[in-house]
């Protein structure tokens with residue numbers, strides 16, 4: 001079968017090398033005669049896997065010692081509740097900057113547990129371009145924390161380092177740009193995200209939490225979401241998703257070998273520039289995001305004639321390019337080009353888009 005490129009937004013394409021290694025050792029991990037998914041999370045072999053993965057993530061992201069690295073349950077959405085339950089008093093409020101669907105969902109969920117000052121930060125210009133207002137946002141002086149989403153997976157908006165929430169307890173959702181470039185963890189109180197895009201299979205969520213934000217959970221916070229319970233138990237308060245944690249560890253090793261997040265950033269810039277460059281050069285396709293805020297991970301685009309959407313998707317599939325349908329909230333198309341997507345995959349997509357435009361213009 002010829003190579004299929006999968007542009008799914010998550011779960012998404014994972015590095016082939018890692019998939020092959022995992023496949024090879026699946027039935028017999030490290031010569032013990034059992035699969036990694038069959039052994040106890042308390043066994044020596046598994047503890048080694050978990051500790052090595054945690055250390056490799058610390059190395060990759062340069063995570064200082066005063067931050068806990070927690071492997072949690074419940075996905076990004078679990079932490080939409082878990083964050084206010086851990087760090088809001090319930091009597092105050094938090095600033096939530098909204099730049100797309102996911103930061104909006106986070107604000108909606110937080111409202112169950114804290115007051116929310118919802119700050120809408122996107123703006124549509126006269127020519128239809130969608131941009132982000134990063135200066136003079138109405139932050140409140142007494143917000144207990146601030147929250148935003150670094151990369152909006154559905155809208156294809158990335159803030160890069162443009163936002164200063166003026167809050168020492170700034171929390172950032174990095175679900176869809178995790179490990180795609182360096183992030184200065186020390187700028188944040190909490191950095192968190194689900195694994196199912198750049199890190200591994202779904203079912204594990206990573207929270208990197210500064211020590212002073214651990215141990216503040218409200219009484220009503222379920223133990224499974226309580227940072228201090230997770231920290232005290234090395235993320236094994238209950239049975240973790242052992243397979244996803246192990247897989248993540250293999251991805252961390254793969255990334256380290258490739259030169260870490262700095263090398264990955266370079267490749268991601270090249271891939272994104274190639275795709276956006278083509279879209280901009282051709283009036284058959286359009287991406288509406290202000291170039292300053294265009295995501296390097298999720299590239300939404302529309303065809304000039306939306307009536308061609310189904311034909312585009314069908315022919316893309318025949319050309320081994322799958323999962324290009326845009327999110328139901330936005331329609332159109334979306335190409336997610338995470339770390340595991342090689343440049344050849346992006347080139348193959350652009351070749352197809354060029355041919356499709358010529359044939360249907």
Ligand SMILES: Cc1ncc(COP(=O)(O)O)c(C=O)c1O
Pocket residue numbers: 010074075076077078102149151152153154173174175176194
């Ligand atoms: C930026 C962002 N945050 C949060 C979520 C929710 O993640 P989960 O499905 O793991 O709850 C997603 C899911 O795609 C996302 O893209």
